[in-house]
Amino acid sequence: MNEKNKGREGGYTCVVCIKQVPDTGKVTGEAMKADGTINRAALPAIFNPEDRNALEAALSVKERFGGKVVAITMGLPAAKAILREALACGADEAVLVTDRKAAGSDTLATSYILSQAVRKFNPDLVFCGRQAIDGDTAQTGPQIGEKLDCAVVAYLEKLDLDGDVAIAVRDIGTGVETCRATLPALFTVTEKFGELRPFEMRRVMKYKAAEPTVLDCAAIGCEDDRCGFAGSPTSVNKIESVVLAGGDFKEVPATDEGIAGLVAELVKDHTIG
């Protein structure tokens, strides 16, 4: 691509929304409570994988065009750990939104609270991971975008900037789309964007005990009835753990005769042949 005439004077303000999640890939028997719900405390808390790609997208904008990167998370104080990781990787500011009023928020309330926090920084670009592994909903990103009423570009794979326009390549499932989005814009980022750069050792030392800016719902101008349980239209009616029934399969010996018998059975009932 032509490197001239790219970016703009003064660079871009990027906000990246990140989440600390239980590592759902490691759910074992011990992490399941007797009533079928999950004991989150039994799982390691990690930096949501696609939020790492989102942070990389923001850092790459800063690296190429200048500006700054603000990492925002909503959660419990323990989530400061991922904010420190973000600072160690190159983010300039870190913000924790934490408030008891936010407890029980579904994606609608979460996106409202986060959008209020994002607004404070008046960003040119907002990045969210496509989805978080504890819910897999992929809803919060587009819902923040709707509330900010900015351009929304989902499933970002590549990004370039030219003045006030983002040139984005995104996965549309049935293919790959290139679009031009006028800033401000929100992007949801997939793993295809590329892995988060490693920590800078110097920054790890500098930020290992850094205190992020802590904001509550009032500080970002949230209306109480749009936060937490009050602002969440969805309710969980029932939770069931996945119990595999079955187990009464027909065991076929791994011998020539056994397998020939199985094939004959499948031919006979018209499954194959």
Next chain:
Amino acid sequence: MKNTKGEVWVFAEQEEGKLSDVPFELLGKARELAGKLGVKVGAVLMGEGVEPLSGALFEAGADVVHMIDDAALKVYRNKAYRHAMVELVKEVNPQIVIFGATHMGRDLGPSVASALRCGLTADCTDLQIGGYEDKKTKETFENVLHQIRPAFGGNIIATIVNARNWPQMATVREGVMKPLPRVSGRKGELVKHGARLEGVEIPVEVVDIVRKTSSVNLKGSRIIVCGGAGVGSKENFKLLHDLAAVLGGAVGGSRAAVDLGYCEHERQIGQTGVTVRPALMISCGVSGAVQHLAGMQDSAKIIAINTDKDAPIFKVAHYGIVGDLNVVVPKLIKAIKG
């Protein structure tokens, strides 16, 4: 805003004048839900020059097609589609709106729900009509949409309701609902609506789309041979292709196999890949993580081949072969060739 007489809507996703599979699957479910509620099924068809697609929607189960035909909707763009859909919902007031959990549906659905400030449940695998009691207020509700989805990496199944802020909205995974048999000549009511995009600035311009030319068609395959981490290498996966070839089937992979680079991402079967229900699934070296089983356990016949007799895959299998797939698969190929 709660309209108990409101229609049950399906978003009829189309690209380049071609409907995707998912609206047909959703119309099957929508008919069932609308039948219980005693209301009509509506399909929302948006795009440019899309009127010819309405006939197929009627034949697949729609009573009404709400069409918005506008040049600004030629290609999907979040803001344009969101705005048109939100205005249409406000005008017609359906009680349920269902989207496919496709790339488009998972972008549009949340945006529309956000603008309407209503709930949305993502990636449902089932929808039912039932009651709900709010345990705090003791308030009871009848005939609400039970939105059923796996959560937490597939380890739990949650039933979500949205009893107050209607319409009730959900995205539904591709491949899990069965389309109804097409009723040739079935007719319905075509209602044309405006996009109401005058004065609305659309901040995105689509420059180019390169369509994927995929040779992999898992959803349409009667027979699937699926490999997991136990296959051991990309080279060993060739054995699975050989087996699929003699059966005229397709090759799929578990998430572990894809992550290890044994097969392409488009072959992934499971909660984060494709959901399949073939006549025959031959599962080779797949341990059977919950998220994988969610995408294949409705296969009519499942043969599991695994060296570990305690692997969870055997719990969903009809036939189990405890053994090394490198020994078993060649024997299978030999027996099939006869």
